[in-house]
Amino acid sequence: MKDQPLTIRSWPQGILHVDADAFFASCEQAVHPELRGRPVITGKERGIVAAASYEAKAMGVKRGMRLFEVRRLCKDAAILPSDYETYSLFSMRMFEILRRFSPEVEEYSIDEAFVDLTGLRRSFHGSYGMIAENIRQTIEKELGITASVGISLSKVLAKIGSKHNKPNSCTIIPGRDIHLYLRPLPIGSIWGIGPNTAAFLNKHGIHTALQFAEKDEIFINKYLSRPYQAIWNELNGRSVFPVTTEAKNSYQSISKAKTFTPPSDDEIFIFAQMSKNLENACIKARRYNLAATRLIVFVRGQDFRNYGVEIKLTLPTSYPYYLMGALKGGFTKVYQANTPYRQTGVVLAGLVPDDGSRYTLFDDIPKIQKMANIYEAVDRLSAKYGKHTVHHGSSLPTKQQAQHEGGREDVPLRKTELFKGENKRQRLGLPMLNIKI
């Protein structure tokens, strides 16, 4: 077999998973005490439920539900726009609490973390279960939000634990009890097993997590790829996924997509959405000092399928000015006239550190330097006066549309000299800067 054997740690682990309960909604309730005990929903800005408090869930509200449906289900629901800055603060404070217990904390997402407690029982004078319960209580006491924790021998088992008795729960899964927890769980509910793999396993008579865990290694290695072999080991109490401490400070790719309701077949409008996506993605890339070597342009039609092309860039860049030509080219390939689209998106891929040293003999270095200066200024202005204070003229038609829809971008626009003849230039794919005053 060409595959390397999986590395399995041979000593017993104490892996904790922390999962905040209805995180966004809980943060709102912690900040606004008058909302406690009431159904709270966030996601107002997108028109769908991003998070629902347990009071709202009890009334049948689900993630992704349209807000008009929510209003029908519970009239007294507080529907709020998502306030990511506040949630990030709560998130950081939660991680800070966890680091008091162990330096090995993996910030898995805004509301989830893994903590490796292996070897710490002695210093806390108690069992892993007691440490876990202590962590849960500290979060509740200090942050005013609740979390569910699970502790076991591996990350996959810890995840099962935190989900077991949500909300506000602490579940310990010792090695000898693993089978009790796995028996009732459908295989598709296991972290890392999606609908496709679940369907495949069902065909082989595997329906529960326990049946999967009990399957012999020969079967697992013959029919499944490495990630699933790893899950199989983890379910059997053999830890293979390490708790990774490094904070995320880079990206493989950066994407931006926007769905519009209703769908549109207006080429100018759709391209403007693209252009805006590109600018947003570039802003993020510049913030992390990254430059793209590939640009992916895609649209999604009413059939919910994505149609995209990938364009290789001659020079790594994070400046829309240099990407506008590629964007236009990609768009022309992907866009079909008289077809309604519901979404556009771009992906900046093949990201490399933007150290400014990647030029060839033929590049116009003074011009590149000038662009760098311009965008540096753009980023500074945006930081000071808000996103898109300065943007490309080709992104403008989205604003007009937003006004029609009564969207949030209702700042009146004043056209400057630069902005004249927008459509013509835009059709030609010429990049432009438009200054919003």
Next chain:
DNA sequence: TCTGGGGTCCTAGGACCC
């Protein structure tokens, strides 16, 4: 069930080389 906006990693297969 198909909600929306981010992401990651893995694998198979082709191109190319010796």
Next chain:
DNA sequence: TCTGGGGTCCTAGGACCC
């Protein structure tokens, strides 16, 4: 020109996650 073995790199696309 084809035969065969073997390796590496890249890309497209699949599958999952929150």
